[in-house]
Amino acid sequence: MVNRVKRRVSCFPKATYYKPREIPLCCLEIANLSIEELETIRLCDFLQMEQSEAANKMGISRKTFWNDLQKARQKVADALVNGKAIEISGGEYVNSGECKVNFLCKECDHVWESKSNKCRPTVCPNCGSTLIFRIGGDGKGKRFIDNNYCCPKEKQQECSEGSKKSGNNSHY
């Protein structure tokens, strides 16, 4: 693609990973949705904003918005129909400054919101712990699901077999 315009994004995802139940992570195919693709779905399908208004908000043409939206819908549909996981990360976007980011304290489970253009908090406002993690965000922060985290121990074998014969129903 030539001279790709950076999309303006006003909301970061609350969660960046969706996975079908009972299928181990390593046996899954992953549909990767970019931050700006999710934004098109949020504006158009969730907030039901007019496309021209949504395009304007993201700083792109209506045609570009429509193309992004189609790509996003196709990926989500693919994941739902074919039982794939959805990972929301990456892309080419700029933060409009309105984005809120959630943080979680590992010590006391306190969750709070912070404007993403402010400094990253260093301690939990509830208990003062420094063991805090960003939830979701731009995909560059800490992840709750490590991509190396795979199967629970007992499923290890079943899983490695399953991944060879991709698409079989051994887990049902």
Ligand SMILES: [Zn+2]
């Ligand atoms: Zn805390």
